[in-house]
Amino acid sequence: MDKNVDLKDFLRTRRARLTPADAGIADEFPGRRVPGLRREELAALAGVSVDYYVRLEQGRNLNPSASVVDALARALQLDDTERAHLFDLAQPRHVRRPPGPRTQRVRPTMFGMLEALDDAASPAFVVGRRMDVLAANRMARALICDFNALPAGQRNKARFIFLDPGARDLYVQWDKVAAETVAILRLDAGRHPDDPQLSALIGELSVKSEHFRHWWAEHQVLVRTSGTKLYRHPIAGEITIDFQALQLPEDPEQTLFVYTAPAGSPSQQALRMLASWNAADRLTIVHAKVGVESDILQ
Known part of the structure; x- marks a missing residue:
């Protein structure tokens, strides 16, 4: 990924x-042939010369100052997320945070919290850099995907949404979810342009998904903090989920997602049914394993 x-x-x-x-x-x-403001107009709004702004849009490595970037953000009417993304892209490469080879690890206490949310029939999972799924409770694996059953390198939310055929059936508003996923990845790419695993993921999705290529070219950025998702589960049927995304203070690159449904709603009943089905399915698996072990012991 080239920051310029x-x-x-x-x-x-x-x-x-x-x-x-x-x-x-x-x-x-009047009668302009291209959409939006002309470069001259934006340069005037930002208080920079036309030549300077043209060179910025030509991708020349000018390393604009913070005051210039701030002026551009105001002229472009960027929201807070877009403004932060512009600063990420504009800062010199040598002051960027190194991607670091460290493995993303979930703290043991978080696993206990995920299990506790299972008891409340609340799907919950932790997402790290690149939208890697670092941990997921039983409810999340039953509702979305059994990420634990996948090879470690494939436990990724974006890969699931774009490359798993079941995702289109699972998400009622797949187009909306997929476009938002690209915007979240785009923001991550601005923060970590030198991350080889992120570059590889973006390359793979670009090659294998025309939809991903289209949305990637739009340069939208997004931070998800809360919202609603609609699922069409093969066992539990249609479920409307309210979610909260909580950034973990001790692990700022990890986000805990917790899914709930309004008390007494059909969606809450569907989640409880899914929890019962999941528990029964796990019990069957345990009994099968015990049977196999008994045969071996005999």
């Missing part, structure tokens, strides 16, 4: 979505 290319494309796509009316300026170029 990402910076120029991000600036270009953000500029293209603004109209003179949005920016509060008169349209001096």
Whole structure:
């Protein structure tokens, strides 16, 4: 991933979505052939020379100052997430945080919390860098995917959404979920442009999914803190989930997702049914294993 290319494309796509009316300026170029503001207009709004802004959009390594980046963010009317992403892309590479070869590890106390949420019939899981699924309780594995059964290198939410055929049936609003997934990955790429595993994941998804390529080119960025998801589960039927995404203070690159449903709702009943089915299924597996072990012992 080339930060200069990402910076120029991000600036270009953000500029293209603004109209003179949005920016509060008169349209001096009626009948314009391209969408959005012209480079001259944005440069004037940001208080930089046209030549300087053109060079930024050409991907030249100018390393703009914080004040220039802040001015561009205001002119482009970026939200907080987009503004942070612009700063990530604009800062010099030598001050970036190294990706680090360290293994992502979930603290033992978190596993206990995930098990406790199982008792409440609440799916819960921990996502790390690159949307890797680091841990998931039984309810999450029953609702979404048994990530524990996958090879370690494939336990990734984005891979599941784009490459697992079952994901399209599972998510009622697959297009929305998939587009948001790309936006979350795009934000991660801005923070860790030198992460080889992230580059490999983006390359794989780009090659194998036309939808991913389309949304990746839009340069949207997103942070998920809460929301609602609609599932169509093959066992439990349709379930509406409310979720909270909690960043872990001691592990800032890990996020705990907790799924719940309103008390007494059909979705809560469906989750409880899924919990009962999951418990019965696990009991059957345990009995089968005991039977096999007994045969071996005899």
